[in-house]
Amino acid sequence: MQPIPETDLILNPDNSIYHLNLLPEDIAETIITVGDPDRVGEVSKYFDRIDLKKGKREFITHAGWIGNKRVTVISTGIGTDNIDIVLNELDALVNIDFETRLIKEKLTSLNIIRIGTSGSLHADIPMDSILVSDYALGFDALMNYYTHHPDPIEQELKTIVGTHFSAIKTVSPYLTAGSKALIAKIGYGLPHGITATAPGFYAPQGRQVRAKNAIPDFLNLLQTFEYQDQRITNLEMETAGIYALAKVLGHEALSVNAILASRAALKFSKNPQKTVDAAIQLVLERL
Secondary structure, rough: OOOOOOOOOOEEEOEEEOOOOOOOOOOOOOOOOOEEOOHHHHHHHHEEEEEEEEEOEEEEEEEEEOOOOEEEEEEEOOOOHHHHHHHHHHHHHHHHOOOOOOOOOOOOOEEEEEEEEEEEEEOOOOOEEEEEEEEEEEEEOOHOOOOOOOOHHHHHHHHHHHHHHHOOOOOOOOEEOOHHHHHHOOOOOOEEEEEEEEOOOOOOOOOOOOOOOOOOOHHHHHHHHHOOOOEEEEOOOOOHHHHHHHHHOOEEEEEEEEOOOOOOOOOOOOOHHHHHHHHHHHHHHOO
């Protein structure tokens, strides 16, 4: 086995990982990701004690304890391009020896739980509810750059999805299931569905402000997909990258979505912070 070269695994002068600015001992095996750097403190304020605060660029990290369980919360920023950085660097922190630059013989599987915001696609998923992603459907290009192997259930669903969206020639969606263990532990009693991940906020999510939308029926395509007991329930910008890279790297992942918008009713929450806080408390109570 050859050491990983400096250009592929970049470390800072203090031997911390390049973008996240973290050392291996800085993170727990339970990781909460949030998009907004300001939301990190909204999570860690519920810790019984905080033993680490670090930050670099948009990547803010707090680590601490809830009872006898150590938890890390880290901001990813927006989009699957940032997820590419965060997932790979979190994995490196636990599965690569920074001194030898070799992959460890014994690999660690992290529990990665996204607490994010999202918009519902159906009237029966109301604003200010909390939804769990059974699957994530990526309309971004991230997984074109990685070797990944859907299991038979994922492949069947991906094929049906591909047929439904075949009129859109510019995208080839990928699909990955969330962690069954984390869904059972944290997602019980909540609405579930397929979460669509877009590569942008405006036209890629069916919005039109001034620039003309090239796929004007995109929302309708999302809303009308149904296969067996599955439908596309909500739309956001990170979950598919988290699910797919977590699977490639051998980690467990779950996305918990605070529904702040109803795309069906064309309305946005009047009290979004209350909904986000409810999602945070729910996750922390069920950890």
